[in-house]
Amino acid sequence: MKEISRLLRRRRALGLLRRHARRIAVLLLLVGTVAFLALPHPAVRLPTRPDENALLPGQISTHWSWRENDAIVTARAEVAALSPLARSEWLTHRLTNLGLDVHSYQPTATGNETGDVIYAILRAPKGDGSEALVLSSTWENERTGTENQNGILLALALAGLWSRESYWAKDVIIVVAPTVLGAEEWTHAYHSPPDPALSSSITAAKPMVRAGSIQAAVHLDFPEFYFASVGIRYDGLDGAQPNLDIINTIVRVAHSLNLPTSVNEHAALVLPTWLVTALETIGVPAPSSTAADPNGYTAMLARGLTAVRDQAASRPLGPHGVFRAYAIDAVSVVGEPAGRGLYAGQSLASVGSLIESTFRSLNNLLERLHHSFSFYVLLTPWWFVPISVYVPAVVAANAALLVSAIEQYLVVGEGPLPDASSKATVPGDATRHPRNIAAVALVVGSISAWSVLVVNLPPITHSARHLVSLAGPILVVLAWSQHQRQSTPKTRHSTLLLVQSFAQTITAALTMTLAVTNYAQSLMVTVLTAPAWIVVAVLLTPPTVPATTPKVKSLAVVVLRRLVRVATVGAVAAAPWIAVGAGGGWVGAVEAVEAVAGARMVAGLVAPLAVLWAAMSLEVV
Secondary structure, three states, X not given: OHHHHHXXXXXXXXXXXXXXXXXXXXXXXXXXXXXXXXXXXXXXXXXXXXXXXXXXXXXXXXXXXXXXXXXXXXXXXXXXXXXXXXXXXXXXXXXXXXXXXXXEEOXXXXXXXXXXXXXXXXXXXXXXXXXXEEEEEEXXXXXXXXXXXXXXXXXHHHHHXXXXXXXXXXXXXXXXXXXXXXXXXXXXXXXXOOOHHHXXXXXXXXXXXXOOEEEEEEEEEOOOOEEOEEEXXXXXXXXXXXXXXXXXXXXXXXXXXXXXXXXXXXXXXXXXXXHHHHHHHOOOOOOOOOOOOOXXXXXHHHHHHHHHHHHHHOOOOOXXXXXXHHOOEEEEEEEEOOEXXXXXXXXXXXXXHHHHHHHHHHHOOOOOOOOOOOOEEEXXXXXXXXXXXXXXXXXXXXXXXXXXXXXXXXXXXXXXXXXXXXXXXXXXXXXOOOOOHHHHHHHHHHHHHHHHHHHOOOOOOHHHHHHHHHHHHXXXXXXXXXXXXXXXXXXXXXXXXXXXXXXXXXXXXXXXXHHHHOHHHHHHHHHHHHHXXXXXXXXXXXXXXXXXXXXXXXXXXXXXXXXXXXXXXXXXXXHHXXXXXXXXXXXXXXXXXXXXXXXXXXXHHHHHHHXXXXXXXOOOO
């Protein structure tokens, strides 16, 4: 009796789930949306604070003076008339005169025209050479299209100041590269083992001279001498972010020096008018610009969306993103230009004390930064959202896909739901309609295996990779259609629902897994895939399996249903590619996918599955 009661309770629960599955799915989508929109609310967001006591940000007296400012002004006149190659020689001479250990590295990506990467090592008088800090800058930033002469001169002035001090417990490496790509290549070379083939060659290049293990890095990017605020860029590759303590240190040191700081201000998003109007309707004030009320709800929401967009794109505007691949906490300190209600009231002379005090704090570390958060969304320099708060929004939205997948699975295996007027709550016999799981699993598994193979192919052009990726589901659809040609409409429709159920499950599982390591990409994929899948499940999929081919009176209805279905599922297929590129266009999205392993896997699996389901749906609509 107990076993019978358990089975009856189970079947009643499944019956209730079938009756309300679509309402639950829509409700979960709304819950996920509200959960994300609530992130900037004071009851949800958290204040930033340094968790590493050894940092002691802003607790030292800086030695930066007008002597260093005069050196910057004098050097600007000297550098202005130099060619790229002459600049490298000039910089090498200046660093050598400071008594530093100066070396050069020739990047292969930029060629000889732009000059070599010059790096100078300040050996720590109170250290054993096992740890190091990096201060880097580039002559130009090809990703923003700006020159960075001011950042180079600031790094040079700091090198002159630090070479006269004896408080260093860690080596300091001054890296000056011609471009951001050159700085990234130097980072890879620094952490790569020597090539035995090159070391044994007579014509081998000069081996890489190293200092200690790099613990933290700061990149300087100041296109203009005067700027509005000190911006901090921290977006990395594949969801990697620096420890929040390094950002907290810079913000608090800047605060002690009365320097304004900002995050996510570069090309910050502006909320659409309809969203601002909706927020004002429910009593949320909407300032005209983010600068007007930096702690306002809409300003924080705009910055949060900007952080998600930049992190999802995985295209850092500085070399700080590459450092994180080697467990190095790195950020770019930039001079944000005037605009959006801000004016250029700060000068490069005020940044010297900021960088000096920041490096003095990092010099105090006895171990790598590990106390604070490594996954977060910064709303302002003083407020953030941790991973435990923002992940539930993605989980709730993808749970809607799982509920929809369960409903489609039950529809195939059980008979029609009891009539609405009936008081029965127990569905029919679950074995009435056997599920052809083996065949569907073979189809979906073939597509998934094909996708994994495609994303791990040797380097080929983006167009060729995309065509090969879509060739798999097309061939499977052709073979499956030939196999199903003699099947009844009921069998074909059951197969379609099972493919939809499996595809939704895989999409939700991949996206929720990706949310743990790369929240931004998972959120972008969720926004573009979850609603589309629910629209297909709720509006375009019959709740029961038809026994015969449905008769449609109007041909226009058939054509319209197919167009809507293909367009919706086409959006699901393209969503991962577009989301990873953060709206950067088809080519840009594919380039971003090529650079990020996690997003490549999601896009490679979800898109072909959606194409497969769209093609099969044409057989039964």
